[in-house]
Amino acid sequence: MRQSHLAVLNFMPAIEITNLRKQYNGLVAVDSLNLKINEGEIFGLLGPNGAGKTTTLMMLTTLIKPTSGTAAINGFDIVKNPSEVRKSIGMVFQDPSSDEILTGYENLKLHGMLYGMDGKLREKRIEEILKLVNLEDRKNDFVKKYSGGMRRRLELGRGLIHHPKILFLDEPTLGLDPQARENIWQYVEKLTKEEKITIIITTHYMEEAEKLCDRLAIIDKGKIVALGSPKELKEVIGGDIVTLKIRNPNINGLENLNFIKKIEIKGDILSLVVMNANINLPRILKIAGEVESVEVKSGTLEEVFLKYTGREIKENASGGRWSEKVIQYKSKK
Amino acid sequence: MIELMGIYALWYREFKVFLRERSRVVASIINPVLWLLIFGGGLGANVAIKGVNYQAFIYPGILAQAVLFSSVFFGVYIVWDKKIDFLKEVLIAPVSRTSIFIGKVIGGTTDSLLQASILLLIGLLLSQGFIPGLHLTIYSSLLALAVLFITTIGFVSLGLILGSQMESMEGFQMIISFLVFPLFFLSGALFPIDNLPSWLTPFTFLNPLTYTVDALRNVILGISQFGLLYDIGMISVFSFIAILIGTYAFEKMKV
CATH class of the missing domain: 3.40.50.300 (P-loop containing nucleotide triphosphate hydrolases)
Structure with a gap:
């Protein structure tokens, strides 16, 4: 007590x-x-x-x-x-x-x-x-x-x-x-x-x-x-991932936007990690340059998991195990 | 208090399961009856041992056999509780493992003795002139039940010791072949043990079932090799040791 x-x-x-x-x-x-x-x-x-x-x-x-x-x-x-x-x-x-x-x-x-x-x-x-x-x-x-x-x-x-x-x-x-x-x-x-x-x-x-x-x-x-x-x-990932196909990107301008956490360039593909992309996307598009296409992926736990373990979690790796056991148990006698 | 209720809980489960698995009970009764009537009847036509009709001679042996099989199997079946997570559910409760072991032993003992009681009732019926020389009475049935009570505690414990160390039912066939049948054949259940080659004698003396069979024959037929007190002493020592090892095995059991 x-x-x-x-x-x-x-x-x-x-x-x-x-x-x-x-x-x-x-x-x-x-x-x-x-x-x-x-x-x-x-x-x-x-x-x-x-x-x-x-x-x-x-x-x-x-x-x-x-x-x-x-x-x-x-x-x-x-x-x-x-x-x-x-x-x-x-x-x-x-x-x-x-x-x-x-x-x-x-x-x-x-x-x-x-x-x-x-x-x-x-x-x-x-x-x-x-x-x-x-x-x-x-x-x-x-x-x-x-x-x-x-x-x-x-x-x-x-x-x-x-x-x-x-x-x-x-x-x-x-x-x-x-x-x-x-x-x-x-x-x-x-x-x-x-x-x-x-x-x-x-x-x-x-x-x-x-x-x-x-x-x-x-x-x-x-x-x-x-x-x-x-x-x-999810915030560790930094937010949502915005991928732009772009010509003449305005990197300096993008770097000044404080809601952009990370910028990566590969050829004409620009990957951005953005806080609240759904709100901030218009501002990005306004200054980014000549944008040909846009893709937005919202951050998920799956990506967090991938980042930390280097692996994807396999949803069905042991799927049905429980019900299999039930069946095993039923056939035991 | 919680320990007593835990023991009762485990017994309650085993008893419910026993009452509901009627086919298992029926099978465990039919098997000994077939041994007695067909094997005993077939061989007994030309054999009498120590002046006793062969069927009457093996009746105590068949009783012992039935209890041996049902007790050991009961214990080994704990592997199934392991296979599903039922055993973990029990082990996670605030009941000591010793109590869990005791609850299981009492549950298995109840099962075996209920089966033995049915076989004794059949024996009482067969004593009405169906098997010459078998004169089972209610008094001798109760004595037989007392002998079987001490026996079954030991064999349920033995089964639980084996089951607690196993991870699957794969070893089950081995246990039947290398333990249960040798115990049965070397117990004198079907013939007097002095008929066996002498090199097997030590095994018969180490076999606890030998003393059960001898004690049962004593109380049912009035023939005995070792004497009732000696028999009961030996069976008690066996059961006591089995309980000790069983308690230890449960304490160390991995889940």
Whole structure:
């Protein structure tokens, strides 16, 4: 009690990662990670497959031990005090983790029991959660009869039943169709509005990262290569990219415009990095010279990602993995 | 408190699954019955061992076999919980791994004993003159169940130890061929162990199932090689060691 009181006074971050490192047989999966995540934030870990996102999550949720370094979750050390950490967190896994021989209700009940909730409290919370994820009328159906989206919703709800301070979502919409994905996003947004909860989400969908996250860390080869809000990250690129085909360019004039961040010339092709190109384009065209053609590309996270990792993120690199697992699981018996 | 509820939670899941996977239960009952009626009936026509009708002689062995198979398989099936992320979901809860292990063991023990109970009911029925020499009573059934209770704890633990170290079901066939069947054949379930070549004797003495079969034969047929106390002592030692190793294996288990 005393500890948490003091912690609030000190504005304790929800998560503080210090030199966190994981090595498997000489292969560095996570390399000296340092990061602070604030309370109430939706924080995204963005990176290609094998970047170390899931390994990081597994360490933060005490499923694996770090090789060195540590992290404090809700003020509790993941190495020294894993059981307090576990009480503070909820997680939605990348692969299906509900038992499909049980009903939706039974899965929630099982989870409630694992978190030591007595019958009365459990029933109350199950009811709340079923309402939240809109599965009230399907609660007595076996999970094997659920669609992929419903199952994800159930698992999302299950991760919340014990009122965790911090919720981890590992690729929460992987393998879902666009509509189901939109649906999950809505629930996540609703959550941060209604409950005071910090959410850590790993994803390799740019759209997801941009739509949901307050801040993002781009991770590549186990390291954070960029950190900031989606807006800040896009500003690193400097703005929108305007490509002009031009004769006799007025370079001096363009250099005097303060909203132009960068100029590159290749033959008669002029590449400009421009803040707010949609507003400033007319002024550029007025003084640039004899312009033959114009192309404007607005800065996206994809370009930010490309800049930092030298690679494009492959949206479908592991697409359908989740649903494949569901199918595997179904054919097991 | 949370640990007890966690153990109960795991048992609750296993029990629900057991009740719903009826085909698995039916298969696990049919198999021993076929051994008893067809194998025992076919061979038993010309064989009697230690003055006992062959079918009656192998009935305790078949009981032990059924419990051996269902217990070990139950444990190894934890690989499936690993394959989907269900196991992670359990491991991330604030319940100790020891409790998770105990919950699993109790779940598997319940499964195996329910199957054994059905086989004992069938045995009671067959004792009504269908198998000459088999005189199972309710009292001896309960004693048999007690013996099987200690046995199944050990074998579920053994299965869980193996399953906790495996990453896929690829090794499953190996376990059947190199562990489960040898344990069965070297237990005296189908013939007295002194019929085996002498170089195999040490293996039969190291085999915990040998003592289960001997104890069951003792309480059901009244014939015994080692004596009931010795048998129960040996089975208890085996189960105790298996629990210890199992707890350790769960503590070290990678996910």
